[in-house]
Amino acid sequence: MKSRGIISLIGKIRRDANQFIIDSLRSRGYEKLSPSHGDILSLLGDGRSLPMKEIARMINRKKNTVTVLVEKLVQLGYICKSPSPGDSRITLIRLTEKGEKMMPDFKKISDLLIERTYKGITEQEKSDLLHLLEKIWHNLQERNPVAGMNVNEKTRMD
Numbered sequence: 001m002k003s004r005g006i007i008s009l010i011g012k013i014r015r016d017a018n019q020f021i022i023d024s025l026r027s028r029g030y031e032k033l034s035p036s037h038g039d040i041l042s043l044l045g046d047g048r049s050l051p052m053k054e055i056a057r058m059i060n061r062k063k064n065t066v067t068v069l070v071e072k073l074v075q076l077g078y079i080c081k082s083p084s085p086g087d088s089r090i091t092l093i094r095l096t097e098k099g100e101k102m103m104p105d106f107k108k109i110s111d112l113l114i115e116r117t118y119k120g121i122t123e124q125e126k127s128d129l130l131h132l133l134e135k136i137w138h139n140l141q142e143r144n145p146v147a148g149m150n151v152n153e154k155t156r157m158d
Contacts, residue, residue, distance in 0.1 A: 049094040
């Protein structure tokens with residue numbers, strides 16, 4: 001493979017992984033959930049309540065994007081919002097009973113995706129791949145000489 005194809009290949013992997021998740025969710029009756037909801041559900045899956053700002057930071061998404069995702073999950077009944085007892089300006093997000101009940105399916109889908117992704121790949125190869133992808137990601141976080149800012153600075157400005 002030519003080295004110029006790596007970004008394209010990463011995009012194809014992401015597309016196919018997302019399709020696997022969508023198909024798996026639909027086959028279990030979760031037609032209105034999407035892969036983008038997974039990070040939030042995963043964070044809340046251990047029973048904790050988190051502020052929106054903290055969720056955005058932990059999943060590396062803009063707060064307005066997280067707000068849209070959270071609103072959809074609230075509408076579907078998987079999570080709920082409540083004011084923080086210590087500071088009513090802070091909104092806490094947590095799973096509802098419906099959200100807690102779907103977590104075994106969520107974990108199973110995640111396990112199946114990981115199993116499929118790493119089929120035929122040794123532990124050393126997994127480690128090497130992760131190391132290389134982290135290096136690529138780090139490289140992309142550096143200052144863009146054309147735009148004059150790094151990716152994180154741009155995200156904070158949006």
